[in-house]
Amino acid sequence: MNWQLLVPLLVTTTLGLIGWFAVHRLSAARDRANKQRDLRAAFLIESYRAIAGISHCSITPDNAPAIAKAFFDIQLFGTPLLIDLAHKVAIATVHKETAELDELLSCLRSELRDALGLAHIAGPIWTWRFVTDEENNIDSGNEVRRN
Numbered sequence: 001m002n003w004q005l006l007v008p009l010l011v012t013t014t015l016g017l018i019g020w021f022a023v024h025r026l027s028a029a030r031d032r033a034n035k036q037r038d039l040r041a042a043f044l045i046e047s048y049r050a051i052a053g054i055s056h057c058s059i060t061p062d063n064a065p066a067i068a069k070a071f072f073d074i075q076l077f078g079t080p081l082l083i084d085l086a087h088k089v090a091i092a093t094v095h096k097e098t099a100e101l102d103e104l105l106s107c108l109r110s111e112l113r114d115a116l117g118l119a120h121i122a123g124p125i126w127t128w129r130f131v132t133d134e135e136n137n138i139d140s141g142n143e144v145r146r147n
Helices: 003-053 064-077 080-094 102-115
Strands: 126-130 142-146
Touching: 003 064, 003 102, 064 080, 080 102
Parallel strands: none
Antiparallel strands: 126 142
């Protein structure tokens, strides 16, 4: 047997297999982290939209399931600060108090913008909604409110 040819061939093959295994593990970890980030962002975006949708409105039987889902998603995917803010809002609504959504929405917006690599925005969150004459008893149509 020609050991001078076999030893370099075995060393090269072994190093190639080790390299392939390492690259595979790193790629799998990167793919898992990307999927987690995308999934988290999608759920938090949906939560942001649901909560922003009830800003300056009452919770009704029509929008309650979406709001409950938003709070469940925040508990699952949110940071401790975000979960704490959502808990405070939930407690206020249970006690029939006015719930301040400004801080919760700002925190959600900041986390999402960070996760998506977007620039930080420090200004207030504002909402636009169509208001019928029956809802306000005035001639209106559109309104913009700052949270």
